[in-house]
Amino acid sequence: MREIALHILDIVENSVKAKASLVEVIIEAKNNLLTVTIRDNGKGMDKEFLARVTDPFTTTRTTRKVGMGIPLLKQAAETAGGTFTITSELGKGTEVKASFVIDNIDRMPLGNVAETAVTVLNPEVDFVWVYTVEDRTFTFDTREVREELGEIPIDSPEIVTFLKSLLTENIESINGGINL
Amino acid sequence: MKSIADIKAIRDKMQAQIVNRDNKDAEQETRIVVGMATCGIAAGARPVFNELVDQVTSRGLTNVKVTRSGCLGMCKLEPIVEVFVPGEEKVTYVKVDAQKAKDIIARHIVGGQVCTDYLIGEE
């Protein structure tokens, strides 16, 4: 993967597959540390499965024998001087947390968070994105969007394109010229 | 700066279109599906998905839906895009990039001609 935002997309896809109805993504850049938290209320994992989920040979996929999503994010964080943790409870949900040292030479760029956020939009799952740089925060909650939309699906192309420009503008303003 | 309140105007416009459309149209929806498993994402599925969506929006195409799916089972051929036009056989495009995505909308979805140069075996 070339961007942290692509890892976020991949981990959020796990949450969607786990039948989450709410997924929270918290991205925070503060004091030279970039922290990404993805929390869902999906079906979770039991202790035994969780203990080996960072191993590429752990997957419940039937189409192939390896699951790369989680191991790749762990590797990306640890390569950039950061840490990776995953906690999960069966029937309750899962939380994945990865941190990256911002000025570490091996850190990949954060990349296009707006594109990632609109790619996962879907009428069955609500998303809350919290984007913080130093003391500036922007929150995007799809429940507020759906309230405005009524019966129109949130993943209609027109809505997706609009939300992408909304997110791009707001994220740029929070960045304030800082290129993460 | 845009805000969520701006959605009202778009919603009103879309609702007017829905009212003008009859039930028969609803069954005529074309679906474009992009594989979004880890290998698809790593190979560039996200920009492909976004190009497809933005093309559908800018051309004002109604009754075209762009969605994601999980693994389509052919890692080496990702990004994979499947096109379902009602009444026609499924078409699978492989190794798609943003430029090919643009072409798929122009030639296949709008023009009605399958882009045979992007099919399996042609990549």
Ligand SMILES: Nc1ncnc2c1ncn2[C@@H]1O[C@H](COP(=O)(O)OP(=O)(O)OP(=O)(O)O)[C@@H](O)[C@H]1O
């Ligand atoms: N949020 C989650 N909730 C419940 N189970 C999860 C969650 N995330 C991952 N898992 C479980 O862990 C397994 C491994 O996840 P991982 O992302 O590493 O690989 P994968 O999703 O199986 O395949 P890939 O990511 O390569 O497409 C999954 O198959 C799934 O069973």
Ligand code: FES
């Ligand atoms: S894992 Fe590669 S296509 Fe599904």
Ligand SMILES: [Mg+2]
């Ligand atoms: Mg995965």
